[in-house]
Amino acid sequence: MSSTIRGFDDYLESLPPITFRRLYQQPATTLAIFRRMLPNLAKVFVTTLLYNETPIPQADLEVWARPESSREREDALGKLRRLFIIKEENGQISLDPAFKKNFRLALTGGGDHHSFGVPVRTPEKKKIDLQFLDQYAAKQFDTILHFMVQTASNVHPSEGVKHLLVTSGLMERHGGRSEPTITQNGFSFLLQAGNAQIWVLLIQYLEMSETLGMEKTDVLHFLLMLGSLDLGRAYAVETLTQTQKSMLADLRDYGVVYQRKTTSDCFYPTRLATTLTSDSSGLRSVSESFNAALTVHDPSASTTIPPAPSSLGPVEKGFIMIETNYRIYAYTSSPLQIAVLDLFCNLSSRFPNFVTGKLSRRSIQSAIKLGITADQIIDYLRTHAHVQMRKISVLVLPPTVVDQIRLWEIEGERMKTTTGYLFKEFATVMDWEETRRYAEELGVLRWAGKEQRMLFVTRHEGVADWLKRRAVKLQQQQQMLAAKKAAGT
Template identity: 30%
Template sequence: MPVYRRSYLKATRIGLCKASELSAVTDCDEKTRKSANKDLGKKAVERWECILHYLALPSQKSEQGVSGTTKRLFRSAGLTSSENDDGDIEITSAGFQFLLLNRSEQIWTYLLYYFHMQEVAGIDIIKELDFLFRLTLYSGDTSGGTRVTNGSDKERPAGSRAFLIDECWPEPTKDFLMHLRELGLVFIRKRKDGFFFLTPLLNHLTSISYASETGIENRNQNGFVIVETNYRVYAYTDSNLQLAILSTFTEMLYRFNDMSVGVLSREAVRRAFQVGITAAQIIAFLRANAHPTTYAVTTEYGGMIQSVPITVADQIRLWEDERRRLMFCNAAVYSSFESEKEYFGLKGYVSSQGILLWCDDVQRLMVITEEGHESVKSWWKMKTGKNGS
C-alpha cells in the first residue's frame, strides 16, 4: 500500500490531533485566547497585504513590514529589480502579474518560490514541507463556529485552539513557523507565549472554494475602480494596497477617506512600462477591479471588456507601441570606399550573409550587424590577399 494512502487511512482513524502531531494548549487562559482570536482573519489579511504593499510600491516605509527573506525572495524570483544607480527597488512585469493572481494563487506561488530559494541555499525543505502539510490538516477549522471531525477528535469550537511551539522542534522548523507568521498563515501574539493560532488565511492552501471566490469573475462584486473616457480614475476604496497598485500606472491627484481620484497620464503609464509592466496587464487590472455599477451598466454591451472605455484601453496600447517604434542594437559603419566596385563588392557579400542593416548607394555608406563585423574582416583579408597574389 502506498505511503500516502496508508497515512491518510491512519489519519481518518486516529483523528487530526494525533495525525498532525501538534500539541494543543489546554492551559491557555480565556482572556489570552479571546485577545488572540479577536479579528484573527483581519490580522492575517493585514499581514499578507503588508507584503503585497511592499511589492506594489517598494519604499523605506513599506519595507519595514517585511523581512529580509521576503525581500530576497522577491528579487530572486524576478518580482522586483534594482536597475538604477540609486539602488531603488521597483516592481517588475512578473511582480505585477503576481498581484493580478487571486489570493490562493499568490500564497502558493510565494511558498513555491520560498522552497525553491531554500533548496538553492542548500537547505533541506522536507521538514518544512512536512510541517506545512501537518498544519493544513486543520484547514477549514479556523473561521469560527463549531465543527465535528472523524476519529478521536471531539466536537470543539473551531478557530479557538492554540498549538504549542515545541522546544524540541529543529531550528529550521521554528524559523519556518516565524515566516508563516509574517505571511499571516499563523498568529503568534508574543513569541514568549510559546503557542500559536492558525488563521483563516491557511484555508487558501487547501480549499477550492477560496480559490474561486477571489477570481476575476467574482472580484467585480467588490470592484472599486471607475475609469472615464477623459482618463480620470475614481477609486472607491480606503485600501492602501489597492491604491499602491493603482499608483504604479496612475497619477494620483486627490485622496479622501473612502475615495481617491487619479488620471491615466502618458507619463505615469510610461513609468510602468519602463519597469516591465505591460499595457495588457494594466487593462486587465482595471477590468478585474471595475466597480459593480460600471460592470452592470456595460454588461449588455460587452461586460468586463466595456468596463474600461475602448478609447482608454486603445490609448494605453498606443502608449506602449510608442516605445517600440525604434529598436537599438550595436552595429558597424563602413564608409570612405575607394571605388564603386569596392563598395558594391562588399554590399553583395554582406547581403548574401544576411548581416546588412542599411546602406546608401549614393554616399557609399553601409551599416552591418556587430556580429557580422568579424566576418567582413575575414572576407576582406581573403579578398585583398588574392588580389595581392
C-alpha cells in the same frame, strides 16, 4: 534570481518523483493536493480508484467521460501523471500506493499521526479571536506590499523578508542604495490575487530552504498542512519537527501564523494560512480582503479604511468605477491601492478617500514596459470593480475599455512566444493528419505544418500517449493480417 513568477501548481509539477513519494506519506498533504491541484474530472478518477484493490484497464477509464469530453479527460489524466498520483503498467491503471493509503486516512480519520496538527485544549490566557488574527495578518503582509511600492511608512519588514524579495526577483539592489527597489516581476506581482501573492513568496522560501539547513519536503508538507487547519484554533508546537519549528519565525513575518512569543507552546494559523489550499483565488487584494472582520487603520493616513463585507470570496466589495471614456474613480484612502493604480493609470486628483484618473495609451504602454500585461490590468479592474458596476452589467467592465486596453498592448507587440513541444518526422501525411486532429481535439495544438509534417503543441503527454497506443494498435493489426496470410497459405 527568478526571472519569472511561478505559481504553486507549476512549482509542484516540476518536483521529482522521489519528492512526491515522501510527500504522500502524510494524509494532510494528499488531501491538500486533491483539494487544490486536481480538476473535477481528475477528482472523480481518484475517488473511483481509491477503493479498487486491483488495477483497472485504461480503456475502462476512457468510458468514464463522454466522447466529446476527450480534452477534459486527457487534461485530468495528464495532471494525475505529472503529480505521480497514478501508476500505469501494461495498459492497467491504479493509484500510487502511498497516496492511496494516506488519502484514505485523510478521509476516514484513521491512523495515529499528527498530520493535521494537534489542537491545544487549553489555549493561552489571552484570548485570540478571528478579528485579531485578520488584523495581524493584514498588518504583516501589507507591510511587505507597502515596502515594495515604497509608500511612506515607519514600519519595515524584517531583513529576512527583504532578502526573500530580492532573491525572488521581485526587488533588486542598485549600487550603494540601502533599500532595494521594485522590478518588473514585482509590478506584475502586485496585480495578482492575495492567495497567489503569498504562494509566490512561499515558493521562493521553499527554494531557499536547503540553504537555510531545512528539509524541503518537510517545509512543503508543513505549508500544505497549514491549509487544512482551522482558523482561530491554537495548535501545539511540541509535535512539530525541528524544521517546522524553525519555520514559525519566518511565517510570522509573512502573516501566515501568529505566536504571542517565540517561546509560546502553541501557534495560530491566520486566514492567509487556511486559504493556501483553497480552490478559489479567495483573497482579492490583501489590503482590502482582510477588512472583512475589522477596520484597518493606516498609520500613514489620517483616515481609517472602512470595513468590507464579511466575505473573502468573489462578492467582496470593490472600490473602482470606470466609464466608457476611460475615466477611473477609486473610492479608497489606501496608499497601497493608490500606488497600484498609479502603475497603469494617470491619476489627476486625490481627496481624503477618493482619487480620480484616466487610462491612456501612454499609461497602459508604460505599464506594459514594466512587465505588466493587458490581461493583468483587466483582471485587476474587474476584481476590484465597485458593486454598482456589477449591477449594471454581468461583464462588469465596459467592453470598449477592455478592447482598447488590449489594442494598446498589441500596438507594441511584434512577436509572442509560446512554450511547447515539437513533433516531427511523421512517416506519412495520414499519420500527421490523424495526430493533428487529435491534438486539436485536446486543445493543445498551436501550429501545424503539413508540408514539413510538424506539429507544435503546448502539452505533450496526451499526444505522446495517443501515439503509443496508436502504434500498438497498428502493430496488432499487422500481426493479425500476417496471421491470416499465413493461415491462408
